Amino acid sequence: MPTDPSLTSFVDVPAGSHFPIQNLPYGVFRPQEGVMPRPGVAIGPEVLDLSALQSRALFDHPQIAERHPFSGPTLNTFMAMGPDVWQHVRERLTELLQEGSDLHEDANLRERAFFNREDVEMLLPAEIGDYTDFYCSEEHATNVGTIFRGPENALNPNWKHLPVGYHGRASSVVPSGTPVRRPCGQTRPDDDEPPVFGPTKLLDFELEMGFFVGPGNRLGENIPIDRAADHIFGMALVNDWSARDIQGWEYVPLGPFLGKSFATTVSPWIVSMAALEPFRQAGPEQDPEPLDYLHTDRDGAYDIHLEASLTPAGGTAKTICTTNFGYLYWTFQQQLAHHTVGGCNVRPGDLMASGTISGPDPGSYGSLLELTWRGENPIPFEAGSERTFLEDGDCLTLTGWAEHDDGYRVGFGECTGEVLPAQGG
Amino acid sequence: MPTDPSLTSFVDVPAGSHFPIQNLPYGVFRPQEGVMPRPGVAIGPEVLDLSALQSRALFDHPQIAERHPFSGPTLNTFMAMGPDVWQHVRERLTELLQEGSDLHEDANLRERAFFNREDVEMLLPAEIGDYTDFYCSEEHATNVGTIFRGPENALNPNWKHLPVGYHGRASSVVPSGTPVRRPCGQTRPDDDEPPVFGPTKLLDFELEMGFFVGPGNRLGENIPIDRAADHIFGMALVNDWSARDIQGWEYVPLGPFLGKSFATTVSPWIVSMAALEPFRQAGPEQDPEPLDYLHTDRDGAYDIHLEASLTPAGGTAKTICTTNFGYLYWTFQQQLAHHTVGGCNVRPGDLMASGTISGPDPGSYGSLLELTWRGENPIPFEAGSERTFLEDGDCLTLTGWAEHDDGYRVGFGECTGEVLPAQGG
Numbered sequence: 001m002p003t004d005p006s007l008t009s010f011v012d013v014p015a016g017s018h019f020p021i022q023n024l025p026y027g028v029f030r031p032q033e034g035v036m037p038r039p040g041v042a043i044g045p046e047v048l049d050l051s052a053l054q055s056r057a058l059f060d061h062p063q064i065a066e067r068h069p070f071s072g073p074t075l076n077t078f079m080a081m082g083p084d085v086w087q088h089v090r091e092r093l094t095e096l097l098q099e100g101s102d103l104h105e106d107a108n109l110r111e112r113a114f115f116n117r118e119d120v121e122m123l124l125p126a127e128i129g130d131y132t133d134f135y136c137s138e139e140h141a142t143n144v145g146t147i148f149r150g151p152e153n154a155l156n157p158n159w160k161h162l163p164v165g166y167h168g169r170a171s172s173v174v175p176s177g178t179p180v181r182r183p184c185g186q187t188r189p190d191d192d193e194p195p196v197f198g199p200t201k202l203l204d205f206e207l208e209m210g211f212f213v214g215p216g217n218r219l220g221e222n223i224p225i226d227r228a229a230d231h232i233f234g235m236a237l238v239n240d241w242s243a244r245d246i247q248g249w250e251y252v253p254l255g256p257f258l259g260k261s262f263a264t265t266v267s268p269w270i271v272s273m274a275a276l277e278p279f280r281q282a283g284p285e286q287d288p289e290p291l292d293y294l295h296t297d298r299d300g301a302y303d304i305h306l307e308a309s310l311t312p313a314g315g316t317a318k319t320i321c322t323t324n325f326g327y328l329y330w331t332f333q334q335q336l337a338h339h340t341v342g343g344c345n346v347r348p349g350d351l352m353a354s355g356t357i358s359g360p361d362p363g364s365y366g367s368l369l370e371l372t373w374r375g376e377n378p379i380p381f382e383a384g385s386e387r388t389f390l391e392d393g394d395c396l397t398l399t400g401w402a403e404h405d406d407g408y409r410v411g412f413g414e415c416t417g418e419v420l421p422a423q424g425g
Numbered sequence: 426m427p428t429d430p431s432l433t434s435f436v437d438v439p440a441g442s443h444f445p446i447q448n449l450p451y452g453v454f455r456p457q458e459g460v461m462p463r464p465g466v467a468i469g470p471e472v473l474d475l476s477a478l479q480s481r482a483l484f485d486h487p488q489i490a491e492r493h494p495f496s497g498p499t500l501n502t503f504m505a506m507g508p509d510v511w512q513h514v515r516e517r518l519t520e521l522l523q524e525g526s527d528l529h530e531d532a533n534l535r536e537r538a539f540f541n542r543e544d545v546e547m548l549l550p551a552e553i554g555d556y557t558d559f560y561c562s563e564e565h566a567t568n569v570g571t572i573f574r575g576p577e578n579a580l581n582p583n584w585k586h587l588p589v590g591y592h593g594r595a596s597s598v599v600p601s602g603t604p605v606r607r608p609c610g611q612t613r614p615d616d617d618e619p620p621v622f623g624p625t626k627l628l629d630f631e632l633e634m635g636f637f638v639g640p641g642n643r644l645g646e647n648i649p650i651d652r653a654a655d656h657i658f659g660m661a662l663v664n665d666w667s668a669r670d671i672q673g674w675e676y677v678p679l680g681p682f683l684g685k686s687f688a689t690t691v692s693p694w695i696v697s698m699a700a701l702e703p704f705r706q707a708g709p710e711q712d713p714e715p716l717d718y719l720h721t722d723r724d725g726a727y728d729i730h731l732e733a734s735l736t737p738a739g740g741t742a743k744t745i746c747t748t749n750f751g752y753l754y755w756t757f758q759q760q761l762a763h764h765t766v767g768g769c770n771v772r773p774g775d776l777m778a779s780g781t782i783s784g785p786d787p788g789s790y791g792s793l794l795e796l797t798w799r800g801e802n803p804i805p806f807e808a809g810s811e812r813t814f815l816e817d818g819d820c821l822t823l824t825g826w827a828e829h830d831d832g833y834r835v836g837f838g839e840c841t842g843e844v845l846p847a848q849g850g
Binding site: 104113129130135152156157158162163164165166167168171172175176184185186188194195196197200217220221222241243246249250252253254255256257258261262263278288291292293338339341342344345346347350383420 | 485528554555559581583584586587589590591593595596597599603606608609610611613616619620621622644645646647668671674675676677678679680681682683687688713715716718750763764766767768769770775788789845848
């Protein structure tokens with residue numbers, strides 16, 4: 001279904017809102033304390049309760065009548081249902097949110113089904129079975145490689161042949177707004193001395209985007225790249241908080257572990273691939289040509305403007321990074337095809353993130369490690385203060401949106417978290 | 426509760442059985458097709474249905490009456506309840522399985538509650554939220570390091586300071602007996618040529634043991650080492666199937682990914698730490714002294730005999746490895762204390778595995794990579810055949826038991842899987 005840029009809703013959507021009728025992102029919210037969470041859709045300043053629409057039988061797809069995807073406290077069932085059902089629901093919501101619809105004309109239902117977004121608690125949109133983090137920005141991999149190994153060995157030999165990734169920790173994925181405690185851990189600041197234990201001194205963020213898996217695959221069977229898009233439910237912002245000193249000491253030879261697993265924050269609204277379709281474009285040229293199982297003629301990049309801002313305790317927000325999802329070398333489709341090519345099974349609700357998204361110029365780097373070049377170039381803040389890495393009380397916020405030529409934005413809202421002092425600190 | 430070595434059950438337990446009354450391991454079984462799975466306990470050749478005992482109110486602990494831990498298709502609720510409840514259930518089962526007990530004297534209940542182990546289907550014992558794999562055998566890490574980097578750089582600098590580990594893939598953990606499809610993937614057999622795609626040529630097993638987490642911890646709070654034992658529900662055998670050529674090409678810098686995530690097999694019976702208590706002993710000396718958060722005076726090793734055998738298609742089984750859990754350098758308590766020290770939360774049912782368990786002599790190496798020294802020393806099989814790595818149709822079986830001086834065995838049963846040809850192959 002092409003999204004009509006001129007459509008409007010009976011819900012008043014302010015100019016520049018992330019959530020016009022062309023977006024309709026899915027999330028899970030709790031209307032008030034003590035009440036069961038349920039799926040909803042963001043529209044302007046409101047949330048529309050999907051369980052209320054379902055209980056009034058406003059979706060007439062037989063699978064929805066049978067499986068009640070909006071009854072539970074997660075979107076996993078809906079994610080599992082696949083593109084036909086997703087399209088049906090999107091079309092129906094587009095109708096229902098216009099003037100004169102069944103919903104618009106039913107004051108009683110409107111009263112029950114709409115909530116002010118500021119009054120509700122947003123939860124994780126899915127039960128995340130497994131979380132995978134990739135490393136798909138050439139600029140980020142080159143920057144990190146240069147910082148740690150020098151420019152001549154910056155990119156590892158495998159990097160341009162496959163989307164490098166690793167398994168992350170699913171239990172510590174938290175919704176936006178959850179405070180993040182500074183982790184303690186083992187580090188070795190001086191190679192000639194034994195390692196030491198204490199709070200990380202190099203706490204960082206990573207600006208990423210992730211996708212939630214729709215229908216999964218059976219163990220032992222792959223998802224071919226030309227069918228990968230049908231298995232991608234939608235996208236969100238991801239902050240892969242990182243403790244660089246813990247990571248640096250632990251990660252050889254099995255990869256990042258406790259330096260990353262203390263928290264990963266996701267934005268609460270999942271933007272569907274249908275809403276992002278007008279912003280799909282060609283990505284960077286891939287040279288060498290990927291192997292067949294990673295090759296597709298379908299463009300897989302998206303023009304999504306991304307920002308990170310840092311707000312010191314009691315201070316004002318400063319934008320420290322401006323970048324774009326379109327810089328990514330490997331696409332989400334390639335990530336999913338690669339992940340499953342050996343028969344690894346994915347399940348509805350699994351989260352896969354892009355890795356830090358950095359662009360070509362220094363203001364577009366998606367981590368403090370790169371922005372300050374391992375602390376060599378501090379970022380100035382008000383009143384003469386500066387930052388190399390995150391301090392207690394800092395609040396780090398990601399945001400992003402795609403902007404249509406006709407003026408509307410398909411936005412992702414915010415992905416934010418405040419740094420708490422270390423345990424016992 | 427000390428386990429009395431002289432106790433016997435009214436169930437006839439053959440000499441040498443893995444499952445005498447001193448063991449009582451927990452698992453989840455399906456009595457027959459189409460019937461709901463439920464928790465059970467192995468006793469000799471039988472399974473005792475815990476849901477049947479629960480529905481007759483034979484456990485009088487108030488938490489069991491309230492939370493019904495044996496009603497669902499997993500052990501997660503029971504795992505979450507902690508050592509007091511575990512001890513109550515173990516004591517009660519020990520009573521009920523003796524002559525003259527309420528169970529023994531109730532022919533009708535016995536008829537409903539006992540099943541022949543050979544007639545039931547064993548499933549995963551828990552819903553595994555996250556799966557972590559450690560690398561805790563010094564001999565294994567040294568062997569692998571020597572094979573890939575030479576003897577002078579065999580152990581990485583961090584190895585003796587912390588239990589190195591990585592996040593594994595939870596979705597592809599399967600119960601014993603599940604066939605394992607040979608994975609396809611990207612490899613680079615010749616460094617001067619581009620990488621190629623195809624079925625792995627270096628399919629391997631890894632002999633490991635794992636533990637299931639009991640009560641979890643909150644995000645941001647750690648489990649101190651002296652309380653770690655209370656968070657460990659029990660142990661099982663684990664085969665961390667590995668594709669060495671895929672792993673070798675992909676793993677720098679983020680660690681193992683598709684070379685491991687196509688399948689991990691666990692044995693179905695979880696042996697409680699109470700049953701293993703008579704076999705607890707001191708482990709290898711740890712030098713240098715671990716940092717405080719990893720230090721404990723409580724012995725954390727266990728004397729558990731372990732074996733791996735390989736059965737070629739149509740052939741007979743040959744034991745290819747004989748080793749012992751007691752060789753491990755880092756204990757499960759240290760693994761759990763380390764995993765959570767930065768505030769990473771673990772949840773009931775999480776699986777943590779030891780990494781390959783190798784001993785000092787070549788017959789005790791826990792993988793084909795080490796046993797054949799990367800294929801240099803093939804293992805002879807009948808009729809002149811030999812093995813360097815696994816072939817299609819091979820069946821790999823792990824087994825293990827602790828043997829008491831008084832003659833009984835606390836065993837783990839088997840962890841087995843047959844290699845299927847690659848997809849499309």
